[in-house]
Amino acid sequence: MCRAEIAREVFAADSYATELTGITIDSVDSDRVECSLTLARHHRNARGAVMGGVMFTLADFAFAIAANSDLLPSVRDGKAELQWVSSSSDIHFLAQPQGPSLRAVTLRIRQGRNRALFQTSIFDTSDRLVALATTTGARIMPEQLNA
Numbered sequence: 001m002c003r004a005e006i007a008r009e010v011f012a013a014d015s016y017a018t019e020l021t022g023i024t025i026d027s028v029d030s031d032r033v034e035c036s037l038t039l040a041r042h043h044r045n046a047r048g049a050v051m052g053g054v055m056f057t058l059a060d061f062a063f064a065i066a067a068n069s070d071l072l073p074s075v076r077d078g079k080a081e082l083q084w085v086s087s088s089s090d091i092h093f094l095a096q097p098q099g100p101s102l103r104a105v106t107l108r109i110r111q112g113r114n115r116a117l118f119q120t121s122i123f124d125t126s127d128r129l130v131a132l133a134t135t136t137g138a139r140i141m142p143e144q145l146n147a
Helices: 003-011 015-021 052-067 069-074
Strands: 023-028 032-038 084-093 101-111 115-124 129-139
Touching: 003 023, 003 052, 003 069, 015 023, 015 052, 023 052, 032 052, 052 069, 052 084, 052 101, 052 115, 052 129, 101 129
Parallel strands: none
Antiparallel strands: 023 032, 032 101, 084 129, 101 115, 115 129
């Protein structure tokens, strides 16, 4: 089973991103993740523009997959000990997306034992960069997960 298939199985439990928002996981490598989203009426604000929160959710979800991607090969019975969470994020909205979809590309900039830095670029249907996010990750040890 490839990393993307494992990620889809593990992150299906993130119902906000996968079910409510509709984000799909397209590819997963150890240093790069791609996710996409087909835009619908509920992704738009009162002006008809794509809500910033939609793009932020896309970036945050892609980060979570990327930060935990090295843990995916050890998944058993659809479960992984996901240890990386975002501790801070910064997003810059650069242009109003055009077209029916968005694509996020998340790159690992640096990942140490307890801290990590990732960058997510969000593109519209015409491959125009519409948002750029940087996310700092923190590693949560398994014993802290149940505390």
